[in-house]
Amino acid sequence: MKEILVLYYSQHGAVRQMAQLLARGIEQAQGVTARVRTVPKVSTVCEATELRVPDAGAPYAELKDLQECAGLALGSPTRFGNMAAPLKYFLDSTSELWLSGALNGKPAAVFTSTGTLHGGQETTLISMMLPLLHHGMLIVGLPYTEPQLISTESGGTPYGASHVAGITGDRPVTDEERKLCIALGRRLADIASKL
Numbered sequence: 784m785k786e787i788l789v790l791y792y793s794q795h796g797a798v799r800q801m802a803q804l805l806a807r808g809i810e811q812a813q814g815v816t817a818r819v820r821t822v823p824k825v826s827t828v829c830e831a832t833e834l835r836v837p838d839a840g841a842p843y844a845e846l847k848d849l850q851e852c853a854g855l856a857l858g859s860p861t862r863f864g865n866m867a868a869p870l871k872y873f874l875d876s877t878s879e880l881w882l883s884g885a886l887n888g889k890p891a892a893v894f895t896s897t898g899t900l901h902g903g904q905e906t907t908l909i910s911m912m913l914p915l916l917h918h919g920m921l922i923v924g925l926p927y928t929e930p931q932l933i934s935t936e937s938g939g940t941p942y943g944a945s946h947v948a949g950i951t952g953d954r955p956v957t958d959e960e961r962k963l964c965i966a967l968g969r970r971l972a973d974i975a976s977k978l
């Protein structure tokens with residue numbers, strides 16, 4: 784059974800909800816399962832070790848999760864048009880995987896949530912692709928054959944799945960956003976199963 788790592792950071796739950804939808808799409812593919820992991824917050828004491836299992840939600844990711852996966856779905860809230868520091872901090876710890884080429888040739892997709900409609904979803908998604916390209920990963924986007932990419936009035940981009948959570952973070956995931964999250968997970972898993 785091939786596993787796709789769904790690796791995300793979420794402070795208020797929007798990206799976590801998207802991660803679950805991507806995992807649902809991944810599990811629709813034949814012979815592929817999802818391994819969902821998160822990363823701890825960073826702070827001025829970020830060198831302190833955290834417990835391996837957080838109080839709630841997915842376990843914290845380890846390098847072996849990346850090594851063992853057949854593909855990767857990477858999710859982050861948009862922070863000033865960029866990925867959130869905790870996810871970048873974790874990615875910055877992956878030098879040994881880069882040196883060994885452990886991720887080279889594996890497919891990867893990205894997803895994000897913003898407060899506002901034009902708050903930088905595309906720039907965040909592209910910022911998340913950059914380290915993955917350095918690792919030699921094959922970036923998987925969303926094609927316009929997904930009808931929701933045309934009909935959406937909130938999230939959903941060809942660069943990856945997205946959600947507009949609203950300025951207070953309480954805007955529910957729309958039907959289009961939900962279907963595009965599932966479609967991206969499914970597409971990633973279908974490709975991983977063929978490689």
Ligand SMILES: Cc1cc2nc3c(=O)[nH]c(=O)nc-3n(C[C@H](O)[C@H](O)[C@H](O)COP(=O)(O)O)c2cc1C
Pocket residue numbers: 792793794795796797798799859860861862863864865896897898899900901902903948949952
């Ligand atoms: C420090 C910080 C920076 C943010 N920057 C942006 C931004 O550039 N554009 C935007 O639309 N929303 C921005 N937001 C809002 C978050 O992207 C949004 O609330 C997101 O849905 C949070 O995801 P989560 O619920 O998974 O934590 C920012 C939030 C914080 C805390």
